[in-house]
Amino acid sequence: MFSNGDEIFKISRLTIVWLAGIFTIVWMVCWALGIALPMLLTQQLGDKAALTNEILRAATPVIAILVFIPINAMFMVLIERRALALWTVRKGPNRVGPDGNFQTAADAVKLLLKEDITPTGADAVMHTFAPILFFAPSVFGAVPLLAAVTNNHPLFRVLNLPTGIFFVLAAGALPVVALVMAGWASNNKYSLVGGLRSAAQAISYEIPLVLSLITVCLMAGTLDLVKITEQQAGGILNWNLLGGGALTGLNNALAGGGAKALATSYFMGPISYVCAGLLVISLIISFWLYLTGACAEINRIPFDLPEAESELVSGYNTEYSGMKFAIFFLAEFTNLFIVSSITTVMFLGGGDNPIPPYILNNIPGIPQMVAAIRDSYFCSTLHIINPETFFATLWVIAKVYGLVIFAVLIRGTLPRFRIDQLMAFGWKRLIPLSLIVFIIVVFAREFVICHG
């Protein structure tokens, strides 16, 4: 299948090394600030340290994000280039460091040291402010997600907003303003057209995207991302991808509830079974709609019309160089990461293990392994590993980066749309489809007891 089998091995090695590096660094920072330092302060000062500890714990997620975003973007750029090289049978970056592992770190230094050019006639203030405004939502928009993907770690104070997904979507609508601003302020026709195209595209694809997420919220009955994650616990049949909880009754029956559990969840008999089937199909379509809309929202191929290099040079960032360009780049990859996290939390069960607990606990060795981790010195005294959240976090990482690599695969295989095809596809296909799916879910969910 692949003509360069050696490359697959190299990419796997690169992914494992980088992910282990990233998350060790981020976790060490979190642990030092949020756990070790408060423990030390409590030992030394007693009750007087309570306020300081609270503030430290509240600041920890912010610091962790600051550390995480740049190194994560470096990794994602590297894996994207290597994976694209694999799928187009080329050589990826392989000069800087072993296997090209430090290519993007070198790129970051280069971008930092490049001259910053403001073109003649450009609006200098807007030109500078546009990348900042583009980047900011990817930091604070991820706040409700953070609580969901860290699985409510007991030792941190991660903010949980009850409005959850609504806040994420509101923040996700902001970068469009920044793109139009960048296009308008650059004093360049290509930039202007790129900015306007990005606005038209983002608002068109926002409707199917939001409707598909609303469908999931309707199944869950809440907007709170932490609650949505908790509802999906207990194996792949509970995930929102498969019917948003329509198969919970089946799951309960398999777990030992038998026919009684089936009768409770599917209380109307055959009508309920048909509705559960409809829900499964609808939610899978919703998942696909979300992926499509998200690809368009973050301007990735096949929807990267705003920066189509064959027609618009580079679109809205034609006139950007050096660090300002780097910020656009950084924010784009952070957005890809955030979109993958939203998909993970909303559809793929967050940190949930796809194997249901009634199978998992019967596999010999697994409960003993968890117990051994819980009793170890690292875990019980130093709190370096929390057994409640450790495996969940590994699942989140695997799912999120799996979706990132899926997005790279899409980029490697699909051609770009034309602008009229893009708008027609958005308005005449995706929006009617998302409305139909929504209506089906609205009625079908009344016949099934979901997440019960």
Next chain:
Amino acid sequence: MDQSSLQLGQIFLFVAVGFALPALGMILLAWVLQLALGYHRPNAIKNQPYECGMKPMQEALVQFDVRYYLYAILFILFDIEIIFIIPWLLATDSIPRLLIGPDAVNQLIATGQMAELMKLKMIGPIEISMFLVILVVGLVYAWKKGALEWE
């Protein structure tokens, strides 16, 4: 300090960091570096807007197509729709309990009068589908009028 003010402080911190990281940590740093190391040397040719190697012909801020406004107006229609759907989806599950009271609903479930219960449960979906039908009529009208054509 109570929990809510800590949480408020945390979200403020997130917003502040979101703006400060690119502004201070990156753009300002790059500016200071290029001024300190002396490689910031702009000139007229270098600062020219890029137009595929040609000299820029006219004003860059050209008049752009009216179609963009059309899509923006249609988008507002659907965005408002979504904003109205959100309170509905949070309230719809409690409609039977609001209408006849929680005790009566529990009694219906206990005695197995599912048909009676379904009548109550269907109120929410029927309401929202009436709302959506009005919107779909709007979309169909725009479609027929050719507002969705990008020629």
